[in-house]
Amino acid sequence: MPNRLSVVMIAKNAADILPDCLASVAWADEVVLLDSGSTDATVTIAQQAGVKVFTDENWQGFGKQRQRAQSYATGDYVLMIDTDERVSTELAASVKAVLANPQPDTVYSIARRNLFLGRFMRHSGWYPDRVTRLYARNSYRYNDNLVHESLDAPGAKVIQLNGDLLHLTCRDFSGFQRKQLSYATAWAQERHLRGKKVSLAGIFGHTFGAFCKTLLLRAGFLDGKQGWLLAVVNAQYTFNKYTELWALNHGYTEREQL
Template structure:
């Protein structure tokens, strides 16, 4: 019988003082908590240290993927649970993780179902649930890719097993903050594609924008999420428009440097 494995919770953060306490309390049962700070100007570091986290700093930002790689290098235990400050591990999810640590599988990566909050409602449709993300995995074997934004775990052919219980994600508590984050993601997405030699045509902007709305509202049953579902479909369309319009502009040198 395999011995029980130990867990490192790993996170990257910047100016998350408001969100950190509840997040850290939800994972206080882990063997260690690692937080890599990206240059916070608020009380994030003090809060994390006061709650038992090991805090490191790296301000040379090279994208979300590389920042997660650097954060993981500070972890010293068998398994990694990668989370963000706006996420909370529910008791049901904790129980599932504890079971994995007791009897881990070889060559397996574990996914969590996220319940995403949008303007006061935890969405059940619209492509926002179950929104599975690969977050629990063996340390020293798996790591994140180099993507600037929307980074993902390199699973290297591993089997993915779904955990029971939800990971609560406070995606959109403040609409303006959410919009600013979406705009930043769109810019980084466009820059990464542009640097990789990708281009898009004017018509592509329109078709992708319309497609994003239809996918959220119709194909992913956003209409079942009520008013928030309709608003989210519009927001997704707006985000998609920003991504492709920025890529189009970069390809024609319309963006000022």
């Protein structure tokens, strides 16, 4: 008998994109959604779709929130996804094959195809963009990182699944920029707490490096106009996070007056 699957996700104000996400995983044994305080119809939509909905507004970062969400799951295996992702038909078939014949001490990585300004990118470091999302519930969990959290699975064998996870990374550019800025702030705060420092030269070195890495080393130019624009966006994100770290290193705050 195949193992049971829990699709697990965290959410906040995702009413506009949640229905398609849930439709893509309707075949799972259960879907668990942990809401962090939505003010739109996210919770209602999820409940009407038969999702097991829980709420926890004590936000302590993405890693902690994913751990909490997983604690509500009851399946043998967890497929962790986001509300702006969709499981393709080919990927669903791959997951079902794992459930029917899982391997011990093994986690499974999935290729994400990321949308940027109307184009699913094939280069620029945005594809295959593999993420480890399928794993045995009682054996593994996410780390505590505030942002850019990942599955903590030391020593586990990693197998690549066929099929893509479609990621609506940038449907709305202004919203994408706001999210990038919040990620940059969380990244800088976490590094600052660890005692990390950066110089002015380091800020510009990392920024220029991010542009060149995206456009040249990761062949972003092959993604056309979007590849060039993404190189600039990645450089901007890098500039923001290192500048925020520099400001924290020097004790500057938004309340300071000139």
